[in-house]
Structures are given as C-alpha cells and as structure tokens.
Amino acid sequence: MTAVHGGVLGAAYLAASSPVHRLAPHLKLVAVLGFALVVVATPVDAAWSWAAYGGYLALVLLAAAAAGVGPARLARGLAIEVPFVLFALLLPFVAQGPRVEVAGIAVSESGLVAAGGLLAKATLSVLAAVVLAATTEPRALVQGLERLRLxxxxxxxxxxxxxxxxxxxxxxxxxxxxxxxxxxxGRHLGALxxxxxxxxxxxxxxxxxxxxxxxxxxSRGYTGRMPGGPATAVPAQDWLTALTLPLGAAAVLASGLLLG
Amino acid sequence: MHVPDGFLDAPTSAATAAVAAGGVALALRGARRELDERAAPLAGLTAAFVFAVQMVNFPVGAGTSGHLMGGVLAAVLVGPWTAVLCMTVVLVVQALLFADGGLTALGTNVTLLGLVAVAVGWAVFRLLAAVLPKTRTGVLTAAGTGAFLSVPVAALAFVGLFAVGGVADVAVGTVAAAMGGVHVLIGLGEAAITVAVVGAVLAVRPDLVHGARALRRATLLAERPASVPAGAR
Incomplete structure (x- = not known):
C-alpha cells in the first residue's frame, strides 16, 4: 500500500511530512475534538464573541500552515458547509424577537446573531477537521480511535x-x-x-x-482483533505540540470570559 | 442533512452523545447475536455498501436528485443492530474524513440518523410485516413504509432537539412544519429506493434479506418437486 491511495476515502489526505503529519493520530483526534468543544462552548451573544472567533481562526490557520495545508484545500473542504449556510441565511427571517433593519429589510436581531454564530462555529470546526483529514491517513485515524479506547x-x-x-x-x-x-x-424516476x-x-x-x-x-489466524505492535509511548513534547490548538483556543475563550 | 458543530447547545449535544453511546453499546451486543463472529467483516462491508450507495444520486424528478440515507435499507437487509453500527461507522467516517457533520455533534447525528431512523423504520417494518401477508409484496410494502416514515420522524426528532437546545429562538411550529414537509418528500425518495433495492436483493438472494426470514420459511415448505410437471423443462 503506497502512502497515497486514490479512491474516495484517501482523497482528503495530503501526503507530506510536516510536524502535524508526524504527530500520533490519537493526539490529533483529541486536539481537534478539544478545539471543536471550545468553539461550541463560546457564547453566541457575547459582545466579544467575534474577537474570539478571530482568535480561533488564527489558531486553526496557524495549524494549517504548520501542516502545509494550502488555502485552496481549506476552501474545498468548506464546500461541505453549503446546506448549513442556506439554513443560517434563513434564520434571520424566520426567528422571532425584536427586528433590526439590514439593507432596508427588517430581520430578527436574535436570528441574525444566531446565524452569525452558527456559521462561524461550523466554519471553524470544519477547518480543523479538514486539517485533521489532510494530515492523517484513514487507516491511521482508525488506529487513533482504537488508542482512544473505542x-x-x-x-x-x-x-x-x-x-x-x-x-x-x-x-x-x-x-x-x-x-x-x-x-x-438516469434522468427520471424510471431510472430506479x-x-x-x-x-x-x-x-x-x-x-x-x-x-x-x-x-x-x-485461515490466516484472525481472532477478531487486528494484530498490532505494542502501543508506542508518546513523548510529552508531542502532547504539548498537539494540544497547542485546543489549549490556545481555551485561552482565547477564558480571556473573553474574564475580560468581556 | 448532518448536524454541524454549534447547532445545538452543549447540554443537548452531551445528552444526545450519551444516548448515542448507550445505543451503540446495545447495538454492539445485538449485532453479535445477528451475525455471530462474522459481525466485524460483514458489518464493515455493509457499511462500505451504505457509504457507496449514499454517493449515488437517484433522480427524483424535476431535475433534482437525492441520495439514500440507508438506515432502514440496512436494517431490512442485515438486521437492526448491525444497521445501527453501519450507520454509526458511516457517520464517523464522514465526520472525520469529510468534515460532514461536526465532531461534537457526532452523538446527535448518530442518535438521529442511526438510532431514531433505524428504530422507527424497523418498528414500522416489523409491525406491518406481521400484519401484511407473508409475501414479497408484503415485505416490500412494510420496508417502503418503514423507510418513508423514518425520514420525517428523524427530522421531527431533530426539531425536538432544536426546540430544547437550539441556539436561535425560532417558532418551533414553523420549523416543524418546514422540516416535516421537506422530509416527507425526501422520505418518498428513500422509500422508493429502499423498495427497489430490497426487491432486487429478494429476487436474487432472498436468503440475504434479514427482514424476509418469514418469507424464506414459507418458500421452504412449498412442495416444489411434485408440482413441476414432467417435460416442463
């Protein structure tokens, strides 16, 4: 099996040997999940929420740069979001509450805030997940999940x-x-x-x-478990590198909560 | 269709994650009963099949196309517990490799598309299959109805979650009406595809259709050799 295998599942993987690629997969899973948790935990209606989103964006772009994931790849990854963008665009019109005028149209203020927060949060987590998929082979991801006691x-x-x-x-x-x-x-129902x-x-x-x-x-001795070598110990340095993303995001959130 | 990160608040996400974890744990035990020690390869290949079929766009008419969710189809083909595992695995792969559905919303997605859709579809299927005659048409009708109902019910379950833990104060009635209406249409497509695929498998390998075991026994009892007249071949 070569480093890059074609096909659908491997398509997101970007073969390279950046520091992010070299991290153990379970560290990256923990990092991306932690980052998503922090992003989701950010209150939508706080005045400083957009500053926090900016901070998260800087962090995730930094991670992407360290991983050698270019802007084109990130943009392509975002295409998955399109249905939610449509839903979010509807929110200001269907939500209740006081109305504000935007470009001459009365829209719900709370709907506008919620839509903005929703789009920002979804975009940030999709970006983090794109970096994860671009730096980790599908097989390695499964190994990471196994290491995390799935x-x-x-x-x-x-x-x-x-x-x-x-x-x-x-x-x-x-x-x-x-x-x-x-x-x-296949152009009509008859194609079924x-x-x-x-x-x-x-x-x-x-x-x-x-x-x-x-x-x-x-017949080759499968007993219901894939044989694998002993789990290698992960140096503390690697944990630190991987956790830069979620810990940085948590620091942004904490400073927002304390100062805002 | 998959719920992204940040759509529901943290308590709701955590609650659905707990529900999903419990449901998957139950399914892990149930699937061993359904498939014994072959569970892993067969469920894995069925998950790969569901994943592949989700990529086929079926024409719905008027230039639009839709794709299958596959929960009820998998339940009828390989059994409900295995179907829950297949849907879970497909959702995990979509979240990790395609960023389709958020990581923190994975529990929500597994609950809606895995547990609710499969449970509702399978319950309807079993209920109808028990009432309807034990024929090919009966099984297909039951499968189609189960597949049809599973989609709007899963959508309404999402609306319920949105009412409890949504981040925007949208009138629940409006959302329920819109989501329900759209998903009734999507459900029709799901039903059509499920019936077409189950029908095709029933025609070539009826023994592989888990939901048609009753049918299989009925055929075994037929007196085939005696009824074939001499010289008929």
Whole structure:
C-alpha cells in the first residue's frame, strides 16, 4: 500500500511530512475534538464573541500552515458547509424577537446573531477537521480511535469499512461505466428500475465479499482483533505540540470570559 | 442533512452523545447475536455498501436528485443492530474524513440518523410485516413504509432537539412544519429506493434479506418437486 491511495476515502489526505503529519493520530483526534468543544462552548451573544472567533481562526490557520495545508484545500473542504449556510441565511427571517433593519429589510436581531454564530462555529470546526483529514491517513485515524479506547468491535467494523470502501466504490463505478456505455441516462424516476437492481447486486457482492474476506482472514489466524505492535509511548513534547490548538483556543475563550 | 458543530447547545449535544453511546453499546451486543463472529467483516462491508450507495444520486424528478440515507435499507437487509453500527461507522467516517457533520455533534447525528431512523423504520417494518401477508409484496410494502416514515420522524426528532437546545429562538411550529414537509418528500425518495433495492436483493438472494426470514420459511415448505410437471423443462 503506497502512502497515497486514490479512491474516495484517501482523497482528503495530503501526503507530506510536516510536524502535524508526524504527530500520533490519537493526539490529533483529541486536539481537534478539544478545539471543536471550545468553539461550541463560546457564547453566541457575547459582545466579544467575534474577537474570539478571530482568535480561533488564527489558531486553526496557524495549524494549517504548520501542516502545509494550502488555502485552496481549506476552501474545498468548506464546500461541505453549503446546506448549513442556506439554513443560517434563513434564520434571520424566520426567528422571532425584536427586528433590526439590514439593507432596508427588517430581520430578527436574535436570528441574525444566531446565524452569525452558527456559521462561524461550523466554519471553524470544519477547518480543523479538514486539517485533521489532510494530515492523517484513514487507516491511521482508525488506529487513533482504537488508542482512544473505542470499543474493539466498532474499531474492527471501521477498519473493514475504511479498507473496503474503495473496493465497493470501485465496483459501483464499474457498474456505472457499464450502464452508461449501454446508453443509460438516469434522468427520471424510471431510472430506479435500473439503479435499484444495480444497488441490490452491489449489496449482494459486498456481503459475499465480506464472507470471503472473513474466511480468508480466519485461515490466516484472525481472532477478531487486528494484530498490532505494542502501543508506542508518546513523548510529552508531542502532547504539548498537539494540544497547542485546543489549549490556545481555551485561552482565547477564558480571556473573553474574564475580560468581556 | 448532518448536524454541524454549534447547532445545538452543549447540554443537548452531551445528552444526545450519551444516548448515542448507550445505543451503540446495545447495538454492539445485538449485532453479535445477528451475525455471530462474522459481525466485524460483514458489518464493515455493509457499511462500505451504505457509504457507496449514499454517493449515488437517484433522480427524483424535476431535475433534482437525492441520495439514500440507508438506515432502514440496512436494517431490512442485515438486521437492526448491525444497521445501527453501519450507520454509526458511516457517520464517523464522514465526520472525520469529510468534515460532514461536526465532531461534537457526532452523538446527535448518530442518535438521529442511526438510532431514531433505524428504530422507527424497523418498528414500522416489523409491525406491518406481521400484519401484511407473508409475501414479497408484503415485505416490500412494510420496508417502503418503514423507510418513508423514518425520514420525517428523524427530522421531527431533530426539531425536538432544536426546540430544547437550539441556539436561535425560532417558532418551533414553523420549523416543524418546514422540516416535516421537506422530509416527507425526501422520505418518498428513500422509500422508493429502499423498495427497489430490497426487491432486487429478494429476487436474487432472498436468503440475504434479514427482514424476509418469514418469507424464506414459507418458500421452504412449498412442495416444489411434485408440482413441476414432467417435460416442463
């Protein structure tokens, strides 16, 4: 397996050897989760909330710079947000409370505040998650979750899913090529007659592959756990590096709460 | 569709995270019963299947397309506990690798799309499957209705959470009406796709459809050899 494998799951990974790439995956998971918790805990209606968002943004951009994740990658990662942007844009119009005039339109003040906070918080956490996905391979993420004591069966399922998502996705892609080379155009509801059975046979193939994989693994001594080396100790320096992001954010939040 | 970070306040997120953790813990025990020691590879591959099918855009009509959520489909195909695990794993991967759905909102997303959608869909499915005749049509009707209802119910559960821990004071009635209305339409798509896929699997490998075990027993009892007239082949 090469460092970069194509396919959907590995697409977010950016092969490099920045300090962020070299951190143990479970440290990065803790860091990103801690950062998201601090961002979410920021009160929306405080006067200093936007200063705090600015501080968080600076921190996460710093992390992105240290990881060598460029602005283009960050912007592409943000595309996932579009549905919430639409929802947030609606909020000022549907929320209750006193109205304020913005560009000649009366909108709810609390709705406007909530929408702003929502967009800021979602954007910040998406940025942090993009940095995580760009610096950590899917396989390493699963190992990190295992290190964080996720139940073993769940880790195994995740591992199988991560390893076979590209295989199943590839199967789906070949089916699509086969359909379209026979002139299929799915433009109306009638296409379900073709797509339904295609998805059905994809399930049958996936399930049967699962049975084959299981038998093959049993014959190689699989006991329900992936063999792995002993967990390597993480130096305190690494913890410090990883926790810069959440601790910095917590410092911003604390100074806001104390001074604001 | 996935709830991002900061949408619900901290107590609500923490409460849904606890609910999700409890539900997943139950599902981990239940899935071992459904799939014995093969649970990990089969649930993993089914999760990969759900993930892949979620990427297929099915035409809904009028130029729009939608994709499957797959909770009820997975429940009918491999059983409800395994389906909960599959949805959980898919949501974890989407949150970690695609930033789709917030990390702090993961518990909320697992509760809504994993627990609520699968539980409601499966309950409706079992109820209807018990009442309806034990035929292919009966199973498909039950699966379609379960899939249809699971979507608006999950959406209304989200509205309930939003009423309790939302960050904006929106009239709950308005949100419920809007979300319910939109998700009734999405539910129709979910039902159509679920019926199409379950029907296709029933046609080729009925033994793989967990929700159609009753059907399988009925076929086994049919006196097949005697009813085939000589020279029919």
């Amino acid at each position: 139940p073993s069966l769940l880790v195994q399922i995740l591992m199988f899913m991560v390893r076979y998502a590209d295989v199943v996705g590839g199967e789906l892609g070949r089916m699509r090529v086969a359909r379209e080379s026979r002139g299929f155009q 007659k073709v797509l339904g059975p295609a998805a059905g046979s994809l399930f049958v193939r996936s399930y049967e592959r699962g049975e084959r994989v299981h038998l093959a693994m049993l």
